Amino acid sequence: xxxxxxxxxxxxxxxxxxxxxxLAAMAxxxxxxxLRPHVKAHKCTALAKRQVAHGHRTFCAATIREIExxxxxxxxxxxxxxxxxxxxxxxxxxAEQGARxxxxxxxxxxxxxxxxxxxxxxxxxxxxxxxxxxCAPEEAGRLGERARAAGLEVRGVMGYEGHVVGNADRAAxxxxxxxxxxxxxxxxxxxxxxxxxxxxxxxxDCNTWANEIQAGSYALMDTAYATLxxxxxxxxxxxxxxxxIAPAGAGYLIGDxxxxxxxMDHGNPHLPGGRVLFCSDEHVTFLAGRAEEDTAPSPIEWExxxxxxxxxxxxxxxxxxxxxxxxxxxxxxADGEDIVDEWPVDLRGWTPID
Amino acid sequence: xxxxxxxxxxxxxxxxxxxxxxLAAMAxxxxxxxLRPHVKAHKCTALAKRQVAHGHRTFCAATIREIExxxxxxxxxxxxxxxxxxxxxxxxxxAEQGARxxxxxxxxxxxxxxxxxxxxxxxxxxxxxxxxxxCAPEEAGRLGERARAAGLEVRGVMGYEGHVVGNADRAAxxxxxxxxxxxxxxxxxxxxxxxxxxxxxxxxDCNTWANEIQAGSYALMDTAYATLxxxxxxxxxxxxxxxxIAPAGAGYLIGDxxxxxxxMDHGNPHLPGGRVLFCSDEHVTFLAGRAEEDTAPSPIEWExxxxxxxxxxxxxxxxxxxxxxxxxxxxxxADGEDIVDEWPVDLRGWTPID
Numbered sequence: 229x230x231x232x233x234x235x236x237x238x239x240x241x242x243x244x245x246x247x248x249x250x251l252a253a254m255a256x257x258x259x260x261x262x263l264r265p266h267v268k269a270h271k272c273t274a275l276a277k278r279q280v281a282h283g284h285r286t287f288c289a290a291t292i293r294e295i296e297x298x299x300x301x302x303x304x305x306x307x308x309x310x311x312x313x314x315x316x317x318x319x320x321x322x323a324e325q326g327a328r329x330x331x332x333x334x335x336x337x338x339x340x341x342x343x344x345x346x347x348x349x350x351x352x353x354x355x356x357x358x359x360x361x362x363c364a365p366e367e368a369g370r371l372g373e374r375a376r377a378a379g380l381e382v383r384g385v386m387g388y389e390g391h392v393v394g395n396a397d398r399a400a401x402x403x404x405x406x407x408x409x410x411x412x413x414x415x416x417x418x419x420x421x422x423x424x425x426x427x428x429x430x431x432x433d434c435n436t437w438a439n440e441i442q443a444g445s446y447a448l449m450d451t452a453y454a455t456l457x458x459x460x461x462x463x464x465x466x467x468x469x470x471x472x473i474a475p476a477g478a479g480y481l482i483g484d485x486x487x488x489x490x491x492m493d494h495g496n497p498h499l500p501g502g503r504v505l506f507c508s509d510e511h512v513t514f515l516a517g518r519a520e521e522d523t524a525p526s527p528i529e530w531e532x533x534x535x536x537x538x539x540x541x542x543x544x545x546x547x548x549x550x551x552x553x554x555x556x557x558x559x560x561x562a563d564g565e566d567i568v569d570e571w572p573v574d575l576r577g578w579t580p581i582d
Numbered sequence: 583x584x585x586x587x588x589x590x591x592x593x594x595x596x597x598x599x600x601x602x603x604x605l606a607a608m609a610x611x612x613x614x615x616x617l618r619p620h621v622k623a624h625k626c627t628a629l630a631k632r633q634v635a636h637g638h639r640t641f642c643a644a645t646i647r648e649i650e651x652x653x654x655x656x657x658x659x660x661x662x663x664x665x666x667x668x669x670x671x672x673x674x675x676x677a678e679q680g681a682r683x684x685x686x687x688x689x690x691x692x693x694x695x696x697x698x699x700x701x702x703x704x705x706x707x708x709x710x711x712x713x714x715x716x717c718a719p720e721e722a723g724r725l726g727e728r729a730r731a732a733g734l735e736v737r738g739v740m741g742y743e744g745h746v747v748g749n750a751d752r753a754a755x756x757x758x759x760x761x762x763x764x765x766x767x768x769x770x771x772x773x774x775x776x777x778x779x780x781x782x783x784x785x786x787d788c789n790t791w792a793n794e795i796q797a798g799s800y801a802l803m804d805t806a807y808a809t810l811x812x813x814x815x816x817x818x819x820x821x822x823x824x825x826x827i828a829p830a831g832a833g834y835l836i837g838d839x840x841x842x843x844x845x846m847d848h849g850n851p852h853l854p855g856g857r858v859l860f861c862s863d864e865h866v867t868f869l870a871g872r873a874e875e876d877t878a879p880s881p882i883e884w885e886x887x888x889x890x891x892x893x894x895x896x897x898x899x900x901x902x903x904x905x906x907x908x909x910x911x912x913x914x915x916a917d918g919e920d921i922v923d924e925w926p927v928d929l930r931g932w933t934p935i936d
Contacts, residue, residue, distance in 0.1 A: 510645060
């Protein structure tokens with residue numbers, strides 16, 4: 229049996245028990261179709277199948293490639309592209325091959341693109357405060373009519389409170405969610421349809437307005453979401469090997485995982501029991517020993533030893549799960565220290581499946 | 583003929599004329615083996631073959647996978663893994679199959695790994711000031727002897743002045759390079775061998791101590807290196823589509839390229855004629871109109887129009903080339919506005935070639 233520490237490095241390792249606990253906790257709070265898991269966070273159909281095992285059969289995605297891959301994996305019962313596209317041709321092909329495909333629209337141009345591309349169903353994407361996609365709430369009704377006039381089935385509305393989901397102050401998060409969702413409810417009244425799709429890992433429980441939550445990060449988690457009071461724990465780390473130790477007195481060490489192994493937009497990865505100084509393309513320079521001000525519990529059940537040696541393995545938790553997964557081509561699945569499976573990160577990139 | 587604006591988005595586009603001009607400028611300054619192009623910057627054997635066309639036949643790399651891929655592409659005449667590894671088995675296989683493979687070592691452990699893995703040649707990696715790999719200069723001679731005792735051919739030394747190469751103050755860069763290289767020269771006197779390998783794009787001309795320069799970024803460039811007084815220009819950009827425009831009055835627009843299309847460790851990409859506000863996984867939120875304080879010339883021959891519309895294409899220049907390339911599976915090569923070739927980014931990841 230391959231052990232974690234036998235893996236080549238850098239490698240991305242998923243703790244199966246923690247993953248299952250996260251999936252179970254979410255499925256209890258948001259069973260079945262009340263959760264629409266977002267595959268952009270993991271880009272992995274094998275992991276999506278674990279979400280199916282926990283009762284979810286509807287999914288959302290951020291790219292056409294993700295939709296194609298989910299359909300090809302037999303997970304096309306109800307796929308939502310929660311994003312705008314100007315060329316929906318590839319989505320139309322997926323729908324024609326038997327998957328149910330819905331796409332977000334927020335303008336006349338994206339409505340026309342959906343109709344022209346052969347997609348049959350849409351949600352009106354409503355801006356609820358995040359400066360990103362979505363029409364003004366008062367425009368939603370008009371766009372819904374426009375979509376119906378173009379021959380599209382309008383299933384309802386979506387509106388992502390992404391400016392709110394990461395707020396560590398629970399009361400502020402709840403209040404921000406309420407303000408956002410009141411906009412979505414107003415838009416929904418004008419648009420009609422069964423679906424109010426919204427939310428994320430940070431608002432999975434307090435968003436009581438949406439009837440489906442688009443959460444993705446909860447499955448694997450990252451250090452950014454770990455600062456919130458959520459029942460989900462980090463379930464993955466990047467394994468690295470100590471390849472060098474500084475000349476005597478300098479005190480730092482070097483591991484073989486860097487900027488191409490971690491999404492860096494939320495900052496450096498966390499090294500339990502150590503301190504990351506900086507990352508280079510294929511290296512992390514770090515110190516052994518916990519910083520005095522670091523009183524946070526270790527996010528994984530592992531901690532750097534006091535005197536690491538060349539050849540030792542270290543385990544680092546990424547700050548942002550989504551862009552980290554996008555760098556890796558596989559997830560190694562661990563049961564304790566045993567590697568029990570290997571899952572391709574098969575939804576990466578943007579080009580059609582070969 | 584496919585035009586740039588016909589491509590799916592996001593896509594990574596290389597301007598062939600600019601790339602060729604960068605390659606030619608470097609080959610004139612550093613002909614043949616006086617440059618050892620670093621493939622970590624582009625991870626693309628097709629681009630490496632353009633470097634061969636400009637007279638370079640020796641290459642360096644940061645990962646075992648890059649070495650394997652270069653050898654498989656017939657570019658294995660003289661490959662240096664400018665990095666430490668504790669398991670050199672895969673390198674030994676590449677060498678056994680006929681490529682010349684040299685690996686950096688900076689400790690007894692990495693020397694033993696090289697010998698055990700079947701690699702025949704090494705460079706002693708010397709710390710010249712960057713807090714990363716490399717032995718203390720005064721240890722280099724001892725490690726050289728140790729490597730020879732282990733049956734390895736010691737070709738010389740390497741030492742990367744990575745803490746210096748990005749300094750925009752040319753005088754400070756030259757002085758920092760001198761201080762670093764004097765350490766390397768001392769180490770070389772103790773180690774022997776023909777090779778003094780060092781440098782990068784920022785010190786390609788002022789590093790007169792090294793007899794081969796490990797530059798990679800010069801081929802495609804990025805906005806970080808663009809702040810230096812170098813004769814190389816940005817030769818690539820990420821193409822994106824405007825998928826949404828903010829509700830009236832808000833003023834921002836949204837493109838379909840984000841955290842999974844750009845290495846973010848050096849900050850947001852540059853949008854000529856516009857201002858990037860922030861990136862999300864698959865989105866960039868931006869303003870049209872140049873910032874008043876932005877007097878820099880556009881790094882590419884393109885600028886955002888004053889009133890972008892949904893469906894328009896935008897061109898963004900990444901802040902850091904290396905981790906950006908690692909997100910993409912192909913480079914589209916443009917001659918003016920025509921797409922003339924498509925190059926796989928075939929050196930990505932860490933796992934063996936299928």
